[in-house]
Amino acid sequence: MLTNKGKYGLKALVFLARREPEELALVSEIASSRGIPRKFLEAIMTDLRNAGFLSSRKGKAGGYRLAKPASEIRIGSVIRALDGPLAPIPCASKSNYQRCEDCDEESCEVRWLMVDVRQAICDVLDTRNLAELSAQAGLLALIDEPCP
Amino acid sequence: MLTNKGKYGLKALVFLARREPEELALVSEIASSRGIPRKFLEAIMTDLRNAGFLSSRKGKAGGYRLAKPASEIRIGSVIRALDGPLAPIPCASKSNYQRCEDCDEESCEVRWLMVDVRQAICDVLDTRNLAELSAQAGLLALIDEPCP
DNA sequence: TCTTAATCCTATTAAATTGATAGGAATAAG
DNA sequence: CTTATTCCTATCAATTTAATAGGATTAAGA
Numbered sequence A, B: 001m002l003t004n005k006g007k008y009g010l011k012a013l014v015f016l017a018r019r020e021p022e023e024l025a026l027v028s029e030i031a032s033s034r035g036i037p038r039k040f041l042e043a044i045m046t047d048l049r050n051a052g053f054l055s056s057r058k059g060k061a062g063g064y065r066l067a068k069p070a071s072e073i074r075i076g077s078v079i080r081a082l083d084g085p086l087a088p089i090p091c092a093s094k095s096n097y098q099r100c101e102d103c104d105e106e107s108c109e110v111r112w113l114m115v116d117v118r119q120a121i122c123d124v125l126d127t128r129n130l131a132e133l134s135a136q137a138g139l140l141a142l143i144d145e146p147c148p
Numbered sequence C: 001t002c003t004t005a006a007t008c009c010t011a012t013t014a015a016a017t018t019g020a021t022a023g024g025a026a027t028a029a030g
Numbered sequence D: 001c002t003t004a005t006t007c008c009t010a011t012c013a014a015t016t017t018a019a020t021a022g023g024a025t026t027a028a029g030a
Helices: A006-018 A026-033 A038-050 A075-083 A111-123 A130-144 B004-016 B025-034 B038-050 B075-082 B107-124 B130-144
Strands: A054-057 A063-065 B055-057 B063-066
Touching: A006 A038, A006 A063, A006 B107, A026 A038, A026 A063, A026 B004, A038 A054, A038 A075, A063 B130, A075 A111, A075 A130, A111 B004, A111 B055, A111 B075, A111 B107, A130 B025, A130 B107, B004 B063, B004 B130, B025 B038, B025 B063, B025 B130, B038 B055, B038 B075, B055 B107, B075 B107, B075 B130
Parallel strands: none
Antiparallel strands: A054 A063, B055 B063
8 A cells, every 4th residue: 555655755756856956845845835744744754865865954945855866766665665565465575575474485375466466566666766757747647638 | 455354365265266166164164274363254254245255154054155166256356345445545546446635636646656556456466366366376386396 | 143944853642444352143954 | 952153243452544743953144
């Protein structure tokens, strides 16, 4: 599941990706622009900074910006940082594997299935970066408009 | 996320798929065989029956069996019945779409992304049926054994 | 130096979801 | 009738989610 935390975090990153790379943005600016609770977003930005996606400057005239080019930020790693493993169940996770207490790892049918699901999810999220995500949306919205 | 409810439900269905189609199985039998809490499994079996996957007989010598051939039970529909929509976020669901209150449906970048994730998940889970799931596991376990 | 405005830090909390458990009613076989 | 099962309703504890509160720290600029 993508939680609000993950959703808000991605929106904030898209916001930053669409600015000049060096320009600092305020949490309050992002929050009001995207309808995100300010205090909640503050906490999320801290996580994103700790995960290496953002850099910040404190004090007056401070703010956040991307710590690296948007094209180098994989969506999968963002969601992992905010919401945890992409796998539907811990025993199918690569990044954070945890053995099931109640089933045998090798013979469990459900696990084999969920490994395939995890792979399918990763195939989408780990092959897209923030630059693609922020570029894409406007185009798709236009394509969907009916012809005049 | 696949909850314990979904996991237990799938395991119970696999158990039933490996029996003679008409033979009734007891909840207590399935529960002890697969390490599932009996009372919890009882509730899950009720859900699976209400969703049309199982039929039951009450009273002494009662029990559960598949309501239709295992090959006609799609894994995706089982998980939807037990754990809800497969989409990571309600605004990306086909089976149970719900509009986001805080973003614009057409221009939201996150939504377009999650539609692709949902499609990837459904491509795995809606193209597999219970017969395949119950047949597969044993083989894979063998393949993984090192050669003597 | 002082004011102001921002990030940063710690703690708390309310609501929802998950993962069960308890106790017994209804049903049917033998 | 006894026994064994599904079925039904209610309850509950733990965890996760989604925030909010209050202030400490930092730095720009007057």
